[in-house]
Amino acid sequence: xxxxxxxxxxxKTYRETVALADVTLSLEKDTIYGLLGRNGxxxxxxxxxxxxxxFASTGDVRVFGENPYENAAVLGRMCFxxxxxxxxxxxxxxxxxxxxxxxxxxxxxxxxxDLVKAFLLPMNRRIKKLSRGQLSAVGVIIGLAARAxxxxxxxxxxxxxxxxRQIFYDRLLEDYAEHPRTIVLSSHLIDEVANLLEHVIVLxxxxxxIDASADDLRGRAVTVVGDASAVSGFTSGREVLHTESLxxxxxxxxxxxxxxxxxxxxxxxxxxxxxxxxxxxxxRLTQKEEVR
Amino acid sequence: xxxxxKVVRLQNLNKMTFIGIPLIILGGAFVLSLxxxxxxxxTPALGYxxxxxxxxxxxxxxxxxxxxxxTLTFPFSQAMSVTRRDFYLGTMAIAALASIGxxxxxxxxxxxEQAFNGWGLEGRxxxxxxxxxxxxxxxxxxxFTAMMLLxxxxxxxxxxxxxxxxxxxxxxxxxxxxxxLVLGFVAIKFGFWVAMFEAIAGIGLWGWTFIGIxxxxxxxxxxxxxxxxxxx
Numbered sequence: 424x425x426x427x428x429x430x431x432x433x434x435k436t437y438r439e440t441v442a443l444a445d446v447t448l449s450l451e452k453d454t455i456y457g458l459l460g461r462n463g464x465x466x467x468x469x470x471x472x473x474x475x476x477x478f479a480s481t482g483d484v485r486v487f488g489e490n491p492y493e494n495a496a497v498l499g500r501m502c503f504x505x506x507x508x509x510x511x512x513x514x515x516x517x518x519x520x521x522x523x524x525x526x527x528x529x530x531x532x533x534x535x536x537d538l539v540k541a542f543l544l545p546m547n548r549r550i551k552k553l554s555r556g557q558l559s560a561v562g563v564i565i566g567l568a569a570r571a572x573x574x575x576x577x578x579x580x581x582x583x584x585x586x587x588r589q590i591f592y593d594r595l596l597e598d599y600a601e602h603p604r605t606i607v608l609s610s611h612l613i614d615e616v617a618n619l620l621e622h623v624i625v626l627x628x629x630x631x632x633i634d635a636s637a638d639d640l641r642g643r644a645v646t647v648v649g650d651a652s653a654v655s656g657f658t659s660g661r662e663v664l665h666t667e668s669l670x671x672x673x674x675x676x677x678x679x680x681x682x683x684x685x686x687x688x689x690x691x692x693x694x695x696x697x698x699x700x701x702x703x704x705x706x707r708l709t710q711k712e713e714v715r
Numbered sequence: 716x717x718x719x720x721k722v723v724r725l726q727n728l729n730k731m732t733f734i735g736i737p738l739i740i741l742g743g744a745f746v747l748s749l750x751x752x753x754x755x756x757x758t759p760a761l762g763y764x765x766x767x768x769x770x771x772x773x774x775x776x777x778x779x780x781x782x783x784x785x786t787l788t789f790p791f792s793q794a795m796s797v798t799r800r801d802f803y804l805g806t807m808a809i810a811a812l813a814s815i816g817x818x819x820x821x822x823x824x825x826x827x828e829q830a831f832n833g834w835g836l837e838g839r840x841x842x843x844x845x846x847x848x849x850x851x852x853x854x855x856x857x858x859f860t861a862m863m864l865l866x867x868x869x870x871x872x873x874x875x876x877x878x879x880x881x882x883x884x885x886x887x888x889x890x891x892x893x894x895x896l897v898l899g900f901v902a903i904k905f906g907f908w909v910a911m912f913e914a915i916a917g918i919g920l921w922g923w924t925f926i927g928i929x930x931x932x933x934x935x936x937x938x939x940x941x942x943x944x945x946x947x
Contacts, residue, residue: 476793477946493943495718498796509790509947511729512783518728519791525721526795565794 425452427573427605428473432482435468435629442468443629446482450573453603455619457637459610459705460626466609467506469626470575474503486573502527502571504562506578510550516561517546520568527569534598535568541590555582563591567598573605580612592619613702623701627709637701644704645681648674649694657689664707676707722797722805723812726788732780733813737773741820744769745840752838764838773817777862780810781869785877790947803939806870814862818855825851849920857920860927867931871938878941 428450435443443465450456458466471477473484475491475498484491491497510519516539524530539546542560545553550561563579580588596619599606610616623640625633633640644664647657651673658666662678676699681689689696699707727733748766757764784806792802824841833839841847846854876884902908918926 471946474793474796478944493798493800495798495801498798501796502794503796504794505790508794509787511732511787511791513729513731514791521728522725522791522795525724526797571796 424454426450427452427487429485430469430473430482431484433469433472433479433484434481435465435472435477436480441629443472443479443626446626446629446631448624448631448634450605450607451622452572452605454605455599455621456605456607457610457613457616457620457623458607458626459613459623460632461611461709464626465629466626467577468629470503470577470607470609471505474498474501474575476503476505499526499528500572501574502566502569503575504565504577506559506562506581508558508562510561512549512551514550515547516544516550516553516564519550519561519565523565523569527571529570529602531568531570534570535564538564538567538594541594542587556584556587557582559583560587567594570598570602570604573607575607575609577609578611579608580610580615588615592616595619613705614700617701620701623705625705625709627712632708632712633705640701640704641698642680644676644678644699644707646674646676646697646699646703647689647694648672648697649692653692653694657692657694664704664711676703718797718801719805719808722792722801723809725792725795725797726784726806726809732783733809734816737776737813737817740773740776741770741817744772748838748840749834749836752834752836757837761844762837763833764836765844766838766840770821770840770843771861774858774862774865777810777814778865778869780813781866781871782873784810785870785873789945793947799943799945803942807935810863810866814859814866817862818858821858822851822855825854846920853920853924857924857927860924860931864927864931864934867934867938871934874938874941874945878945 426449428448430446430448433443433446434441446465446469458469460466468477472479473486473491475484475493478492486497487500489497491501520535524532524535538544538560542557542564544557544560544564550558553561559579559581560583563576563583566574566576566579579591583591592615595606595608608616608619617637620637622636623633624631635643647654649672651668651671654666654673654675658675658677663675664678665676667674674697681696686696744766748769751766752764755764788806789802797805821841821843825847828834828839828841839847843854843858846857872884872888875887899908902911
């Protein structure tokens, strides 16, 4: 696989706040990444530094093997519309798309027109008069139709209703299948995007908490449900992420995998084994990290 | 070059900013001046009717355009993956084009005004007294310079504001005002203000225009340096 983005020891400090600390990552070509984490975990900061819209305090970034800062050749192959993107005051969506068409060499006008219809976006209303969801739609349409080799979506769902969000996920996958590229999707609606993601990066307080393939992550923990004493027998000696009890029934999420023999024993003891959703795993791992 | 032209087009996607609004302001000032010319008698000492500050109205708008270019178009240009350098050059280019357009309108308007005896009212709107009489070319160059200077001033102060925050911008602004006041005070206190005014007059209109070009160029370069590390 070809690495398209590489960060080494990336750090960003604002006066006393540490936004990013020692972030070292490699992102590969033609992969959908989920950049997950709580508000203020450093997701937007990381994306804005990779796209040279912001500056790192320490460490460095390579995109397509080069420093992206003031590098038109590299920047032109990336697209990053911020969640709080500002548009010229009296711009209409049509003018924003006309601009994007000019600057992104792979821009697909047909796709943009299609998406405008799908999102019911009023083309002749000024952007500053749009609702939060419609504003998000403008950014989503630019991001998708630009077909940049590396595209960042910064919490693109804000204000979008459930139908519009599903349209976004569907169109993203559809277009990605035909035109593979590197997509970085920042989100904290983890369950919603879990099925899209091939690789997951979780930031917590500016540090990389998880950097693993989605498949790898799904097998990383398991939840066991059943009689409290049987469950505690199983969990002893394992790293427990979370337990919940209701009467005599306990549910425990533990790190690690369960092999076939163990699975049989658990079933014989009357315990149920449930997979752990990505969201559960991220939440539990983040909480565990923050307790430390 | 191609990328800089794209920024010019980006700045002009909304035709109002650099073309529409300046023309509306100019047109409005012109129509009002004509109305006033029709109502007032010729100023005896001058032998014509003068529109006063009305012709410079579009210039002041340009300071606003310099602020606007940075506060709103710069963040958008970042989303369009434009480098800070290309944004800067393209933005300065469209300001220069609009300023050239405006000074051409003043030159052509001046000749028409002259041919029709001040719109049949003996008025002077496009022919700025002193400048036009010295040379229509001087007027065009001065008008261009003044517009670019105001645009660059708006740009510089917004860059300072965005790069270092409000306090530093106010310190710079007050510092400049204080410097001028101190200079004036010293000139009066030590009695060289007459000599200073004579020297200022001695530089002449052409001289001042070239000094204006120099100041604009220095400010333009100075605004680029902080822009290189400004976060949208």
